[in-house]
Amino acid sequence: xxxxxxxxxxxxxxxxxxxxxxxxxxxxxxxxxxxxxxxxxxxxxxxxxxxxxxxxxxxxxxxxxxxxxxxxxxxxxxxxxxxxxxxxxxxxxxxxxxxxxxxxxxxxxxxxxxxxxxxxxxxxxxxxxxxxxxxxxxxxxxxxxxxxxxxxxxxxxxxxxxxxxxxxxxxxxxxxxxxxxxxxxxxxxxxxxxxxxxxxxxxxxxxxx
Numbered sequence: 001x002x003x004x005x006x007x008x009x010x011x012x013x014x015x016x017x018x019x020x021x022x023x024x025x026x027x028x029x030x031x032x033x034x035x036x037x038x039x040x041x042x043x044x045x046x047x048x049x050x051x052x053x054x055x056x057x058x059x060x061x062x063x064x065x066x067x068x069x070x071x072x073x074x075x076x077x078x079x080x081x082x083x084x085x086x087x088x089x090x091x092x093x094x095x096x097x098x099x100x101x102x103x104x105x106x107x108x109x110x111x112x113x114x115x116x117x118x119x120x121x122x123x124x125x126x127x128x129x130x131x132x133x134x135x136x137x138x139x140x141x142x143x144x145x146x147x148x149x150x151x152x153x154x155x156x157x158x159x160x161x162x163x164x165x166x167x168x169x170x171x172x173x174x175x176x177x178x179x180x181x182x183x184x185x186x187x188x189x190x191x192x193x194x195x196x197x198x199x200x201x202x203x204x205x206x207x208x209x
Contacts, residue, residue: 018145018159018196020203022048046154050208053088057125057150059113062181066098066113072187076194077126087201091122110146117150125150126197130189132165132181141165141181141189147200156204159196163189 025045035041058077060069069092078090098116110127117125128145140162147157168185181189 017161018157018200020157020200020207022050022156022204022207024048046149046152048154048156049149049152050156050204051123052086052205052208053084054123055088055121056090057093057113057117057120057122058090059093059116059125059127061109061113061127061129062131062186064109066093066095066109066116068092068095070183070187072183073190076187076191077128077197079194087205088123091120093117093120093125110148114148114150114153122150124148124156128190128193130181130186132185137166139164139166139168139185141185143189143193145193145196147204157200159193159200161189161193161196163192165189 025047028044029035029041035044058069058074060067060073074092081087081090093113093116097119098112101112101115101119103112109129113125113127124147126145126147128143131142131144133140133142141164142162143160145157145159146155148155165181165185165188168182168188
């Protein structure tokens with residue numbers, strides 16, 4: 001019975017979901033009428049500027065920092081791309097370039113990725129954040145992803161997935177730091193996320209035509 005429950009849990013935890021957006025902020029505001037909250041109006045006012053081929057950054061976030069992307073994860077995210085690629089070029093964000101960005105108080109990892117991508121002169125940036133919850137047989141890895149326009153901050157897509165990573169090890173950040181995903185656990189998680197990435201960019205490419 002315990003094995004059956006675990007198997008059913010793994011099926012649920014391995015599920016992915018994604019959403020793609022390319023609607024006009026101006027059209028949304030016009031359709032819904034005036035918005036009195038200035039911050040809400042500003043957030044809704046973004047406009048899509050999809051074009052391909054493009055330079056697409058990939059930012060790997062662990063513990064609120066941009067980290068180097070292991071080859072296994074990079075291959076999973078960009079596998080089977082044709083040459084030449086109609087999407088353009090996928091470019092990993094440099095953790096060293098990220099260190100040259102002056103960080104304001106409470107700067108989010110997403111904002112850091114956007115600024116780093118701008119410094120690398122990229123058009124869009126795909127940001128994925130890896131985290132871990134639980135321990136032992138209940139250890140779960142989670143990945144949250146978004147695709148952002150570097151210039152405007154417009155969000156084109158989001159995706160999320162979770163999967164069991166029991167037995168794949170962890171790494172402790174610092175002496176008192178929390179345990180995070182090992183490379184093996186992270187690669188398993190990213191491979192689970194990869195089909196969503198393919199689906200997202202297929203849809204965005206179609207909408208750009």
